Structure formats: C-alpha cells, structure tokens
Amino acid sequence: MAILHSLAFAIKGSIQDAPSASVVYASGTMASSVPSLRSLSKFALGGAQVLLGTGQTVLGGTPQSCPNAQLSCHNTTAVENLCCFNAPGGQLLQTQFWDTQPATGPDNSWTLHGLWPDRCDGTYDANCDPSRAYTNISSIISSFGKTELLDYMNTFWKDYQGDDETFWEHEWSKHGTCISTLEPTCYSDHKATEEVVDYFQKAVDLFKSLPSYEWLSAAGITPSTSQTYTSQQIQDAITAKRPGVTVTLGCKSGVFNEIWYHYDVRGSLQTGEFVPSNPDGMKSTCPTSGIKYLPKNGGSSPTSAPTTTSGATPTQTSTPGTSFSGRGFLNVNVNGAKKGCIITVGTWYTSGTCATITATAAGDGFTLSSSKGKCGVVSGAFTCGGSVTTATTFTSSNGKLAAGGNAAWSADKVASGTTQEKVYAGSDHSTKVELVWQGV
Ligand SMILES: *[C@@H]1O[C@H](CO)[C@@H](O)[C@H](O)[C@H]1NC(C)=O
Numbered sequence: 001m002a003i004l005h006s007l008a009f010a011i012k013g014s015i016q017d018a019p020s021a022s023v024v025y026a027s028g029t030m031a032s033s034v035p036s037l038r039s040l041s042k043f044a045l046g047g048a049q050v051l052l053g054t055g056q057t058v059l060g061g062t063p064q065s066c067p068n069a070q071l072s073c074h075n076t077t078a079v080e081n082l083c084c085f086n087a088p089g090g091q092l093l094q095t096q097f098w099d100t101q102p103a104t105g106p107d108n109s110w111t112l113h114g115l116w117p118d119r120c121d122g123t124y125d126a127n128c129d130p131s132r133a134y135t136n137i138s139s140i141i142s143s144f145g146k147t148e149l150l151d152y153m154n155t156f157w158k159d160y161q162g163d164d165e166t167f168w169e170h171e172w173s174k175h176g177t178c179i180s181t182l183e184p185t186c187y188s189d190h191k192a193t194e195e196v197v198d199y200f201q202k203a204v205d206l207f208k209s210l211p212s213y214e215w216l217s218a219a220g221i222t223p224s225t226s227q228t229y230t231s232q233q234i235q236d237a238i239t240a241k242r243p244g245v246t247v248t249l250g251c252k253s254g255v256f257n258e259i260w261y262h263y264d265v266r267g268s269l270q271t272g273e274f275v276p277s278n279p280d281g282m283k284s285t286c287p288t289s290g291i292k293y294l295p296k297n298g299g300s301s302p303t304s305a306p307t308t309t310s311g312a313t314p315t316q317t318s319t320p321g322t323s324f325s326g327r328g329f330l331n332v333n334v335n336g337a338k339k340g341c342i343i344t345v346g347t348w349y350t351s352g353t354c355a356t357i358t359a360t361a362a363g364d365g366f367t368l369s370s371s372k373g374k375c376g377v378v379s380g381a382f383t384c385g386g387s388v389t390t391a392t393t394f395t396s397s398n399g400k401l402a403a404g405g406n407a408a409w410s411a412d413k414v415a416s417g418t419t420q421e422k423v424y425a426g427s428d429h430s431t432k433v434e435l436v437w438q439g440v
C-alpha cells in the first residue's frame, strides 16, 4: 500500500518518495497529505512493526521506490521503467461533476467523477485489463480496512442513477487499469487488488485538495437559476487557487457540470508528485459566456460557502417536501445531514448501494417497496421483503417519511463502514434520524 510505503520512508527519513506532500502549489499541499497521514496512524503500529521487523507487510506489497523519477509527458527519450513513470497515460485528470438533475452529493460540494490517464496529446486508452475489471470495489476497499475511504466515497463519489458501486467499477476498469504505475508487477509482495485501493485513495486525496465549490464561491461564482458566468470568470476563479494552469470546463447545453483538473506526475501514482499542468487537449465544452451554474435543489442551495470540503458534513440531498412518488432513494438524515441510505432489505447502511424504492399512492398516503418486496414496520423496525405481510401505508410529514403519522425514527447508533443498522419507528433509540425521499 502506498501508505505503508510512505510510512517506511518517513521512518527511514527519506524525502525522495514523499507522497503527495510535495504537490507544488501551496494551498493544496497540506490538504492532500493530511488524510493519508491520518489514515496512516490507524495502521501505524501493526503495519509498521511488521514492515520494519521482517521487511514484509501484512496489508500488501509496496510500490517501487522511484528516485530521480522523470515528469510524465516531459521525457525526451524513451523511459524503460513504467512503474516509476506513467506511460502511455502520462497526464492524470482528476475529474469532478456538478449534477443537478438529479442532484448528487452535498449541495455545497462538487462530486468525484474519476482519475483518468490521458496520453500526452488529449487521446486516451481505456479498458486496458479485463482480467482486473472487478465487480466488488466496495468489498475490496473494505477488505483492506479502509472504512473512512469508503465512507467518503459514499458521500462524494456519487452515481446520478444511485448505483455508486457500478460507477466505481466503471471508473476503475475503464481508466484505472490503464495506469502503468498501478500494474501489480510494480509492487513487491503484491497483494491481489491492492492497487485498486491505491487508485481510489489517490483520487479522493486529490479531490480533497481541489475544493471547487469553495474556490468558485470565493470569486462570487455560486449556483443560481438566474445568474450566468463566462468561461474566463470560472477559469480565473480556479487559477486564483491553482496558479499557472487552466482546467477543462464541461457544459451540457450551456449548463456547467464538469471540471477536469490536469496533472503530470513525477514518479508513480502511489508515491509520486502530482504537478498541475495545462490540459493536453482542447476539450472544454462550455460557451465563452452565458454559462449557467444551477443550484442542486432548484434554488434552495446554501448561500454561504462551506469552510472546507474535506470531511465536510454532507448536507441533505433532497428538497424538503419532495413527494414520495415513483422511484427514489430513502436517505437517512442525522442532525439534518445525509448519512447513508436504506438498502433493499430496509436497513440503514453507509457503504452499500441505496435501494431503489417504489412509492405507490394508497389511501391517504402511499406504500413503499424495494426489489426484496413490500416495506413495512416489522417488530418496530423499517423492513422490506418477505417478512412484511402487509405493506404499511406511510404518509409524508414536511417531506419526511412518517409511520402512523409520526415522522420520528431512531437507531441504536449511526451506521458506519460495513455495519448495517435497523431503523425503528419512533424516537426510543438513542440516535434520532429522519427518512427523506430523493426521487431518481
Ligand atoms: C517517453 O517515454 C515513453 C515510455 O517509454 C515513450 O513511449 C515515449 O516515446 C517517450 N517520449 C519521447 C519524446 O521520447
């Protein structure tokens, strides 16, 4: 794992392979290195002792060390060792979305799209290794104990159709498998699938150092249903925070919905230095003026910028009062902030795929069902599936799900990682939650 690798070097006192700590632009430097160090402490004792004591790791192998690595896309002769030099995909793009229909992720944050290797001329390779097109990304990340990473992805790496796992699989197999420095042969003692974890961790670390919403807000560029912006205004706002280079702006019918941040890399993806670069091709799809940057919730977006996006508390993703009809997700809110959702069997989970729930009008309210079957309250807990003999007729109270007219729900604790929690009707259990509809 890159983390153990950096630990090994930190302990040996070498700065040659210092991970993202050496990102050159000032404001992102600490932001991108701190999360790694934080997660590092989790493993510091067990992992480091094993690493230092026997030269082997329990968590997996280490990527090659890359002294005097060249900067990708800047070599003048062929480079042999593609474990220390990204090629042919030498330019790495951290791509971000602003989805409004349906809205994904917190109202005051862009979300992750992916981390893509471009050839140095704007073209790219895709789907480079079908044998590593894994269909269990969440399990892989969990199996390496990276609960925080998975939680973060569940909030900020969202699929607009609600199927985050499938979206992650697509990003990994289409783009991740084309990154030369992530090849299993680049690790000593490679542990199967560990490069997948390094890919997602790196994408998230970069994303945390690129708080687009904050940067745009700081220049007065905030979501609006009436205001429009020019490409130059948006570029200037971002360049003010990430000097010297421009980004790729994506628009759909004049509506701003993507930002691509380009980098060249000195060394490997896992431990190398990400150097901001100009786009390697002409890809912006935004008009020069009249660009719309729409609020995620039809005008009710927050007006103030968050203080930071890294580890920020996600805000609610549904419009309060949205009616329970058609297909949607049941999001679980704790203290007004979205924290996971209901999965098909009716339990609350932060690492799984949200159930697509169907709401059907019935009597004075509506019934709900998931792919497992009807939903109801069984032994006090929200449940979907065979054990529900009669679907409960629910009602909506200010946009929140209510059973028997009561919109209070509670759980024994906040769901986290791979632990599912039952959600009980009423407020008897210690953690009070709200169930909110998000149409899809
Ligand atoms: C840079 O290195 C790559 C990988 O060896 C090689 O394919 C490419 O041709 C090199 N570029 C130049 C200009 O030599």
Ligand SMILES: *[C@@H]1O[C@H](CO)[C@@H](O)[C@H](O)[C@H]1NC(C)=O
Pocket (backbone or CB within 6 Å): 134, 135, 136, 139, 140, 143, 192, 193
């Ligand atoms: C993920 O899937 C791969 C390929 O099917 C398998 O080898 C691996 O053991 C799985 N990992 C986990 C943690 O389930």
